[in-house]
Amino acid sequence: MPKRAITDEVAEADVKRIKLNKKFLDEAGELFKYILPYKTKFFFALITMGVSSLLGLIFPYVTGELLDSALSGKHEGWLGSIDNLTILLLLSLLLQAFFSFFQSVLFVEVSERSLADIRRETYAQLVRLPMAFFAHRRVGELTSRISADLTQIQDTLAISLSQLLRQLTIMIGGLILIGTMSWKLTLIMLSVFPLMALVSVIIGRKIRTMSREAQDRLADANIVVEETLQGVMNVKAFANEGYEIRRYNTGLQKYISTILRVAKYRGAFISFLIFGLFSSIVIVLWSGARFVQQGEMSIGDLTSFLLYTTFIGAAMGSFADLYSQLQKAIGATERIREILREKTEPVSLEHSSREALRSFKISGAVAFKNVSFRYPSRNDVPVLKNISFEVNAGERVALVGPSGAGKSTLVSLLQRFYEPNAGEIIVDGKNILDYPLTALRNQMAIVPQDIILFGGSIRENIAYGKPGASDEEILDAAKKAHADEFISRFPDGYNTFVGERGVKLSGGQRQRIAIARAILSNPSILLLDEATSSLDSESERLVQAALENLMKGRTSFIIAHRLSTVRDVEKIVVLKDGEVHEIGTHHELLAKEDGLYKMLSAIQFDLE
Numbered sequence: 001m002p003k004r005a006i007t008d009e010v011a012e013a014d015v016k017r018i019k020l021n022k023k024f025l026d027e028a029g030e031l032f033k034y035i036l037p038y039k040t041k042f043f044f045a046l047i048t049m050g051v052s053s054l055l056g057l058i059f060p061y062v063t064g065e066l067l068d069s070a071l072s073g074k075h076e077g078w079l080g081s082i083d084n085l086t087i088l089l090l091l092s093l094l095l096q097a098f099f100s101f102f103q104s105v106l107f108v109e110v111s112e113r114s115l116a117d118i119r120r121e122t123y124a125q126l127v128r129l130p131m132a133f134f135a136h137r138r139v140g141e142l143t144s145r146i147s148a149d150l151t152q153i154q155d156t157l158a159i160s161l162s163q164l165l166r167q168l169t170i171m172i173g174g175l176i177l178i179g180t181m182s183w184k185l186t187l188i189m190l191s192v193f194p195l196m197a198l199v200s201v202i203i204g205r206k207i208r209t210m211s212r213e214a215q216d217r218l219a220d221a222n223i224v225v226e227e228t229l230q231g232v233m234n235v236k237a238f239a240n241e242g243y244e245i246r247r248y249n250t251g252l253q254k255y256i257s258t259i260l261r262v263a264k265y266r267g268a269f270i271s272f273l274i275f276g277l278f279s280s281i282v283i284v285l286w287s288g289a290r291f292v293q294q295g296e297m298s299i300g301d302l303t304s305f306l307l308y309t310t311f312i313g314a315a316m317g318s319f320a321d322l323y324s325q326l327q328k329a330i331g332a333t334e335r336i337r338e339i340l341r342e343k344t345e346p347v348s349l350e351h352s353s354r355e356a357l358r359s360f361k362i363s364g365a366v367a368f369k370n371v372s373f374r375y376p377s378r379n380d381v382p383v384l385k386n387i388s389f390e391v392n393a394g395e396r397v398a399l400v401g402p403s404g405a406g407k408s409t410l411v412s413l414l415q416r417f418y419e420p421n422a423g424e425i426i427v428d429g430k431n432i433l434d435y436p437l438t439a440l441r442n443q444m445a446i447v448p449q450d451i452i453l454f455g456g457s458i459r460e461n462i463a464y465g466k467p468g469a470s471d472e473e474i475l476d477a478a479k480k481a482h483a484d485e486f487i488s489r490f491p492d493g494y495n496t497f498v499g500e501r502g503v504k505l506s507g508g509q510r511q512r513i514a515i516a517r518a519i520l521s522n523p524s525i526l527l528l529d530e531a532t533s534s535l536d537s538e539s540e541r542l543v544q545a546a547l548e549n550l551m552k553g554r555t556s557f558i559i560a561h562r563l564s565t566v567r568d569v570e571k572i573v574v575l576k577d578g579e580v581h582e583i584g585t586h587h588e589l590l591a592k593e594d595g596l597y598k599m600l601s602a603i604q605f606d607l608e
């Protein structure tokens with residue numbers, strides 16, 4: 001089974017159902033709220049659907065009349081003529097076609113527009129959620145779940161809902177019509193048909209669950225193939241060919257036994273359809289034929305009756321499926337609403353207020369005061385313990401220490417991705433929690449380790465640091481970042497497309513674009529996460545020169561992995577196990593006998 005199909009199935013299985021209870025109705029009401037803005041169109045969609053469904057009910061009736069008229073040879077009144085009846089039939093089809101057109105267009109418009117609202121709202125919510133929300137969810141899982149949930153809602157709004165209403169109209173309308181034709185035959189029909197429809201739905205559902213189970217077994221078996229072929233060297237090295245063949249065979253056997261069970265159910269289903277369902281039609285036919293014999297019904301009425309019965313039967317049969325679709329859509333709505341209920345960060349979204357915030361400037365003095373922190377997702381592990389140190393405005397501070405010491409966490413706290421559990425972080429003499437969040441983050445820029453460029457032009461990627469920046473500003477930033485050198489050599493210059501489907505840039509080039517972005521945003525506080533992979537010496541020189549330009553006059557926090565790059569900084573904070581182990585300049589720290597920094601740099605110089 002291809003991988004995609006497996007994920008689709010997972011996503012499909014992921015869409016949960018909700019039982020019919022008060023919660024179901026509440027959630028259905030919530031879903032309906034999204035339709036409200038389009039209520040006029042929705043109302044017309046319902047009307048056109050009702051009319052076209054009712055027009056559909058004319059067909060069996062006129063067919064019966066046509067037969068009666070042909071058989072009795074009577075030509076009484078306008079409706080007695082075969083020609084007129086045929087005209088009526090055609091007319092009803094024409095009208096039905098006319099109304100169906102509007103019904104389908106209107107339903108799609110209403111459902112797609114309301115769904116776009118749900119999508120927009122969900123996305124706007126997601127991007128504003130705090131990092132803590134993302135910390136314990138895998139992004140892939142989140143997006144696939146949301147897309148499965150939204151697709152489910154979309155299918156339901158666009159198709160299932162209108163189908164449900166249509167089938168309901170046909171069933172009720174059909175029952176009323178056959179009731180007036182012959183209530184006796186209607187009662188006979190009702191005593192056998194719903195039961196048959198129920199049994200076939202139950203068997204059908206059983207077959208579907210078992211087929212899915214069989215597909216899972218096959219997928220399990222195929223995983224063996226995939227794994228072993230990917231790691232075929234391992235299989236051979238351990239001489240495990242025989243073992244793997246047996247493992248695959250066991251998987252296949254499980255699949256075969258499940259699929260054979262499915263085959264039995266499927267066979268039973270077909271037999272049931274042939275005998276059960278058709279004999280119930282025979283019962284209705286037999287009773288109807290007797291009524292015709294006794295003169296209680298005409299041949300035409302019986303024909304109409306049987307046609308209506310098939311309509312009603314089909315409607316009844318579709319309810320189970322439609323209901324389960326609705327259940328899933330309600331489940332999906334509930335989960336989307338769970339996300340919508342999460343508390344968002346107080347970021348400001350309006351462009352004008354962002355502009356206003358931009359004119360607000362801080363000098364960039366930072367102090368950590370007894371800061372302790374645990375990640376909300378791992379509350380038992382203290383990551384930062386009682387961290388205190390100060391950085392003057394415009395100073396450079398390097399954060400060094402073994403992997404996992406808490407360097408990145410410290411920077412995350414400064415950006416207010418998380419709140420400290422104890423202590424406070426002071427910027428320009430004020431607790432960072434007292435700043436408007438967007439204003440604070442506007443004063444910071446980060447050059448991360450893994451630079452992700454968005455699908456778009458280089459110009460757009462640089463402008464991300466200051467949306468709406470002029471071409472001159474972008475050019476100036478690129479020059480300071482030593483990025484203009486390579487950008488202007490591309491045939492398309494700043495319009496060169498980068499990102500997943502664009503030009504591939506080297507690590508050093510990407511870093512210089514990120515630096516240009518940071519220069520453009522003109523922050524007071526800079527956060528640099530040094531790339532671990534080393535660049536060639538020319539690239540390294542250019543990136544260093546760009547960084548020098550960037551750091552000029554800004555408070556800079558440098559997460560340093562290579563100690564050689566931080567010799568000249570004003571302050572080095574050495575972290576170990578979430579604590580400040582030592583603080584000082586390069587020379588001060590090297591002078592410390594048994595110092596951690598001294599030891600770390602000795603190891604690194606040995607390696608270099």
Ligand SMILES: Nc1ncnc2c1ncn2[C@@H]1O[C@H](COP(=O)(O)OP(=O)(O)OP(=O)(O)O)[C@@H](O)[C@H]1O
Pocket residue numbers: 135375377378383401402403404405406407408409410
């Ligand atoms: N989102 C998270 N949720 C839970 N724990 C986390 C999270 N991020 C990091 N940690 C844990 O916090 C500790 C500190 O991690 P952090 O990334 O701050 O270290 P670091 O010093 O930057 O390491 P490195 O140099 O390897 O990047 C580690 O034990 C890590 O497992």
